[in-house]
Amino acid sequence: MRGSEADWSRVADEARSRREARGWSQLEVAARGSIGLDTVQAIEAARRVSYRGRTLDGLERGLDWRPGSIEAILRGGKPTGTEQDLNVDEAAPDDELTRLLRVKYRQLVGLLGPELGAETFERWYMELGRRMRELETEETSTDNSAK
Numbered sequence: 555m556r557g558s559e560a561d562w563s564r565v566a567d568e569a570r571s572r573r574e575a576r577g578w579s580q581l582e583v584a585a586r587g588s589i590g591l592d593t594v595q596a597i598e599a600a601r602r603v604s605y606r607g608r609t610l611d612g613l614e615r616g617l618d619w620r621p622g623s624i625e626a627i628l629r630g631g632k633p634t635g636t637e638q639d640l641n642v643d644e645a646a647p648d649d650e651l652t653r654l655l656r657v658k659y660r661q662l663v664g665l666l667g668p669e670l671g672a673e674t675f676e677r678w679y680m681e682l683g684r685r686m687r688e689l690e691t692e693e694t695s696t697d698n699s700a701k
Contacts, residue, residue, distance in 0.1 A: 556603060556604045557603055557604075557628040558603065559600065559603055561603075561627070561628045562597075562600040562602065562603050562628075563600045564627050564628075564630075565597060565600070565624055565627045565628065566597060566598050566599060566600040568627050568632070568633055569583075569594075569597055569598055569613065569617060570598045572617045572618075572619070572633070573598075573617060576617075576618070580594045580595055580598065581594075582616075583613070583616040583617060584616060585616075586615060586616040586617075586618075587611075587612035587613050587614070587615040587616025587617070588612050588615070588616075589609055589612035589613060589616060593605075593609055593612075593613070594613070594616070597613060610624045610625075614633075617633075618635060619633045619634060619635060620633075620634040620635065622634075651686070655682070
């Protein structure tokens with residue numbers, strides 16, 4: 555797929571931004587997408603103006619973008635994330651546990667891939683919250699009965 559230098563600079567910016575927002579290294583993106591580290595580095599540096607379709611498919615997988623996202627960027631649009639792009643930052647309160655869960659969620663997605671899905675994570679998150687409240691209640695009642 556071909557584009558102008560300005561087009562590939564936009565792809566580079568979007569790819570780097572996505573990777574950094576997910577907390578992934580270039581090596582992790584390469585591994586997730588089954589492409590070379592040097593390819594990820596070249597794309598993020600906008601070193602070329604043409605790549606093979608399968609290379610771009612791999613980058614989209616590696617960045618957890620929907621197919622066609624790079625083509626959309628080249629036409630002046632924005633990439634599209636997958637359904638697992640549940641906006642955890644807006645869906646949950648900002649506390650220490652939530653921050654830890656966000657990090658763990660992103661690590662799980664990196665390890666397990668798109669099959670994990672936002673719905674599964676949301677169920678896990680809700681169950682964990684329920685159990686944490688139960689434990690807090692048990693601790694409080696144990697402390698009160700000990701007095």
